[in-house]
Amino acid sequence: MLAGDRVALAKLMTRVENGTGDVAGIMARIYSRIGRAEKLGVTGPPGAGKSTLVDRLVGKLRGRRERVGVVAIDPSSPFSGGAVLGDRIRMQSHATDPGVFIRSLSTRGRRGGLARATREITHLLDAFGKDRIVIETVGVGQTELDIMELAQTVIVVLVPEAGDTVQVMKAGLLEIAHIFVVNKADREGAARMKTELQTMVQLRPNPGWEIPVLLTEAQADRGIDELVAAIEAHRAHRAAHADERAGEAHREREFLDVLDGELRARLERRIGDESGMLARVRRGEVDPYSATRELLADREALRRLLEDA
């Protein structure tokens, strides 16, 4: 993978996604090679045209000779048995470009591990040598906000129909946005929405970075140059206001997440062996909280569950 083999990269991604093999070991080996890629988050409600926007953006970045990775987080569909592929098909304009690597990450049954898997896939793309990694999420929920913490620059994409700006606040999007994009700007209400967003942005206490509000029509390739310029302006702003404490907090959180994830994986592997406790919980003979207390008070049981075999 470190020699530039795309097939090896794809295989490692599958391991990370499935949590098979020694993922922590892989990450430990590549960690010294990461930190060079710029990470760009793109989020917003379903139907905002994020995938088309990302497609156009990738085109512009490729025009600048950047090597680009895309991680697209797709909810699973009961029909396809996997990701909803409609939008990904549009990205096929880059499918034959060796400078672009696109990975869809399914959310099916993931329950909390999604942010970790996304981070690790991003690490792989970073170590592989990508200059820019675009992380695209469908949806506007808590997990999506967490995932956007991985990105250095976050673009929130809205459409004029998305409702008033109170909805933006309710979804927690104002806290994470570095750039607002009103896409499908040829539709009615785009100018009004831009004005509302600008007012909201100006009302923030301690603004620091001035959040731009841009109009785009991704389908027609309009406004993308301005978006690239805003992304670069934010990069320059970050460089001028480097925050070492944010980096420390970020590493601490990653450490706790990884450690907790490994412990949880051990729990799930071994809990079935543990003196019938799981069976009793499943049958409803003991409640989950009493079972937890009992197990945590039993040093030997805890040791069997969590220590290396």
Add this chain to the structure above:
Amino acid sequence: MLAGDRVALAKLMTRVENGTGDVAGIMARIYSRIGRAEKLGVTGPPGAGKSTLVDRLVGKLRGRRERVGVVAIDPSSPFSGGAVLGDRIRMQSHATDPGVFIRSLSTRGRRGGLARATREITHLLDAFGKDRIVIETVGVGQTELDIMELAQTVIVVLVPEAGDTVQVMKAGLLEIAHIFVVNKADREGAARMKTELQTMVQLRPNPGWEIPVLLTEAQADRGIDELVAAIEAHRAHRAAHADERAGEAHREREFLDVLDGELRARLERRIGDESGMLARVRRGEVDPYSATRELLADREALRRLLEDA
């Protein structure tokens, strides 16, 4: 709290929300009293009018003499320092009704613990004697989908402007809906959206329960009786098709979540004491994955971190 003291209930909720005190101990004590309440989930994109709909629904349920609890999950706002309260204010029509207990749960900095806190607040309301608990989430993301697993009947609320049904699939909403509501049905496109949703619903493999698609105008109190009837029909369907294995899987997941949560809490409390490892991670001297491997291989360190003091 078990004697019906609302102040005691509110205090316990605050403990659960903050994770202070022996939450597992509280849950173990009340667990034998839960399981009676019907849990109703209400989700959908920001701006769909969920809060107004819940307000009307609570009115109807109170008309049937049901005791009702509401858990509303609000993203935090940087302005208010807490939940966005606009919608909650509307719920004040029930503020003086002792048969209704409303709790907003802020999402600020929660990172994964939101589903657990919601479940525990629901347990408290259940043990308190509520007949019906309404769980309302803002947003359409992975965490919101996880939270809806707590509910026995899930209502997905959309508005005609929400875009086509492909967006519903992309957000993963089809998999969790037991009832679709097109709210603000006086607006253009409501009938078309209803037809699209009905077509989508009919295309599901192995349908079992036939998902109804209802039109409501919550502001004008229209369509709410039909919604209550659909909720009751789904309850009857569930009773006729009880699935014991689903209950077992649910209890197993709760057990693992609780156990993992307790271990993570111990980690976060004690990791700072552990031989400077955290400080080294924070300074970037060791990567999070190597630090995890080192710690997991050190039985004594693991014991200090995870065993009872």
